[in-house]
Amino acid sequence: MPDLVVVYLTLKLASVVTLILLIVATPLAWWMSQTQSPYKSIVGAMFALPLVLPPTVLGFYLLLLLGPNGALGVLSEFVGIGALPFTFTGIVIACVVHTLPFVVQPMQNAFEAIGKRPLEVAKTLRASPSLVFWKVAFPLARPGFFAAAILGFCHTIGEFGVVLMIGGNIAGETRVMSIDIYNHVEALEYSQAHWLAGGMLVFSFVALLLIYSLNDFVKRRLTQCA
Structure with missing residues (x-):
């Protein structure tokens, strides 16, 4: 039987990381989907680095950053949090960085799939930018948020290299x-x-099945609206 403490810690980590990512990734994905800035490619490439970097490379630089001589390490010591490596807080930070692109991209795709017309119509009705986002963009992109949350949660559960480098x-x-x-x-x-591997295999399959079902739902909805 699996160690229930390990299972609890894993679910706790995935839940905390997913919540933080939904808060952090939403404005970033919205900006990426709407901006015409020449820096868009640079920002996108920077945040997408974890997709191509080996986890050990990312973990190594995060270890330096979070260590006693790193910028975040010095700051955490200054505010009284203490050392971050080999702590739960440390692996939360590491997983947020490593999983960020897996959450941003589904959100960005969902925002871009809305198109410009619904947003422009809302603006012609004198809706404020915040009202346009919460009353128009967010409801239409909600399936993308669900997909991003599921993908971020599952990716965090399966993370190994970065967690081992930062948390031991x-x-x-x-x-x-x-x-x-x-x-x-x-x-x-x-x-x-x-027990553990089989459980993760079944969980991952169900999560992917849910994501594909959401994607099919969005395509049907867009087809009906066309």
């Missing part, structure tokens, strides 16, 4: 399911590894 393998603090599977395999405890 501390029981009850940073040992999540992906690391626990590695521990069981290394100890030749295949039955325990099967």
